[in-house]
Amino acid sequence: MKMLSVRDRRDRPPEEGVVAELQGFAVDKAFFTSHKGILLETELYYQHFNRLNWPCLDFLRCVSAIIIFLVVSFAAVTSRDGAAIAAFVFGIILVSVFAYDAFKIYRTEMAPGAIQGECPCSVERRCPPQP
Template sequence: MSGLEGADSSSGFSLDKEFLNSLKGRILLAELVLCFVIFICFAASISSYLAAPLLELIITLIFLILFSSHYHLRLTTLNWPCTDFLRCVSAAVIFLVVSIVAAARSSGDGGAVTAALFGFIVVGVFSYDAFTIYKTEITERAAESGDGAADA
């Protein structure tokens, strides 16, 4: 048995509750909840904007499951910090554009205005997540490898 298996090997799948209580776990849960709220608000008002929150909801759920089950440690072919960073940056850009358009085209519709408001909030959460990934994972790995980027 390897150390990567869950505590309950009979189920074959378990989530790490310590990860869910960590900063990264809480950020992923906040992103997941906010994407769901935005999806519901768009479903109630402007159904043409449903694709963005639904796609980000699914992608964030996949990353939450991968990280909390430590399955990403078995998939070593991907650079997970870089992949997670790109997920956060692309989600922030997508939600920023969708929120601006939804706020501009809402014409007093409460659901669209609420979705735009939560969209701006989730842009901040995704941006904070990207910043923490960049600061903790990418710059520390570059400093450890000694690539000389800090010498310039």
């Protein structure tokens, strides 16, 4: 389906009804087969990939970010420049944020004692009733 430009719509006689209202929302089917379209589809429909362990992938993302920021932070602080020290501090803050995120992911999603049907909530919160 061809996307209409403003000039094409201006030169055509006005249409009436629902078709005229929805004309601006025309879908370009070629977009869905492009690289960007495929990437957006996988971002929107990640629930359909149920063979992937999403909590594990999220945990590995955090761990890899921790490693990268630690290496870059310590590499930046070797120059002893003012901006390098600020980069080191910022990197250490990011490492702590990612470490906390990895800890929370592990504790809530990947805890070794978690059994199917058992509520992974902390002791302070009440678990919802199981059906």
